[in-house]
Amino acid sequence: MRRREALIGIATLAAAPAGAQEAWPGRPVRMIVPFAAGASSDTLARLITAKAAGPLGGTFVIENRAGAGGLIAAQAVARATPDGYTLLWGGGTAVTHAVMQANPGYDIFRDFTPVTEIAENPAVLAVRTASPLRDMPGLLAAARRSPGLRYGSGGVGTPAHMAAAALLKTIGAEGTHVPYRGANQATLAVEQGEVDFAFAISNIALPRQQQGAVRILCTAGSRRMTALPAVPTLAEVAPGVPPVTSTSSVVGPAGLPEAVTARLHAAFRDAVRGDAALRAALEAEGGEVILSESPAAYAAAWPAEVQRLRDLVRISGATVE
Structure with missing residues (x-):
């Protein structure tokens, strides 16, 4: 009987899921950031x-x-592997592609x-x-005059590219796209006069305006920014163009254990809720803190995000070359 019990114990151990004997997180968690080191979004990812x-x-x-727009x-x-040790910063990047x-x-x-979704920054x-x-x-x-304006973006097919293309299409104008x-x-490139304008995420452009390098003429969120209440939204100047935003969010591969997902969600939620200085820093750069109520609530928002981007693609006519 003892030999049989021992064999049953060995078989049970062998059948246990990989990593079941390791308390998570038992080693550093790798957060993949689809931006170059030192970029504004990279800095924000490191801070949070x-x-x-x-x-x-x-x-x-x-x-x-970095590369291929994320x-x-x-x-x-x-x-x-969905073991909780590889995550992506910026689920919106995955949705865009x-x-x-x-x-x-x-x-x-x-x-x-x-x-979880943490914060949102309008373009x-x-x-x-x-x-x-x-x-x-x-x-x-100026855009309606021939030959129109030159506009920059962070790459072909990026939301910034689509926002500019949609704006020009809506007013019946054309321009020259210069991807970076x-x-x-x-x-x-805007600061140096290489292009006439560009859409950029608020946490990149707002500090540059405060330093006197650029001037922001409109914002692309669903409402006017608290930091720029006198600046109109894109929808106000080009009705029909959907909001263009970037989200600070976290996603993992499919099959991430529910317990790990819940712990990650709670950790990011508590970190932001418990740090007034961090929230103030996000809002000072035009961000809006929008902590997801739960992983399920964040997942439920994805279909609407996909549809919003499809509408932006349709209106802009932008394609990936």
């Missing part, structure tokens, strides 16, 4: 993950995988586990401070 590490009782290691990072997480790419290499609804239209384009009526008038290797580079 550092805060979340405390309540989680673990550590995060940031891995920057597609490389999204694919890496979609194919990762699911809409823009005919075959992004993953299914947005089957290959990811939404964990903003910025021009050089010395630009003669002082307001949106002036910019729209990221939103920071596109904003720098």
Whole structure:
């Protein structure tokens, strides 16, 4: 009987799920960030993950995988082992490519586990401070004149590209798109006069306006920004164009254990709720804290996000080259 009991014990141990004997997190969690090190979104990811590490009782290691507008990072997480040790910062990046790419290499609804949404930053239209384009009526008038305006973006098929293309299409104008290797580079191109305007996420452009490098003429959120109450929204100047925003959020590969997902959600929620200075810093850069009530609530919002981007693609006519 003792030999039989021992064999049963060995068989049970062998059948246990991989990692079941390891308390999670038993080692650093890899957070893949689809932006270059030093980019505004990368800085934000490092700040928030550092805060979340405390309540989680673990550590995060940031891995920057820039390239292809974030597609490389999204694919890496979609194919990762769902053990809680590989996550993606910015679920909106994965959603964007699911809409823009005919075959992004993953299914947005089957290959990811939404964990939490933390904050949202609207895109903003910025021009050089010395630009003669002082307001949106002036910019729209210039855009209608031939040969139109040059506009930058962080890459072909990015939301910033689609926002500008949709604006021009809506007013019956054309422009020349100049893609760069990221939103920071596109904003720098505005500052240096290489392009007439560009859409950039508020946490990139707002500090540059405060430093006197650019001037923001409109914002692309669903409502006017608290930090810029006098600046009109994109929908006000080009009715019908859907909001264009970037989200600070966390997703994992499909099959992430529910217990791990719940702990991650709680860690990020508690980190942001418990740090007034962090919330103030997010809002000072035009962000709106929108902590998900639960992982399920975040997942439930994805279909609407996909539809919003599909509408933006349809209106803009933007395609991935």
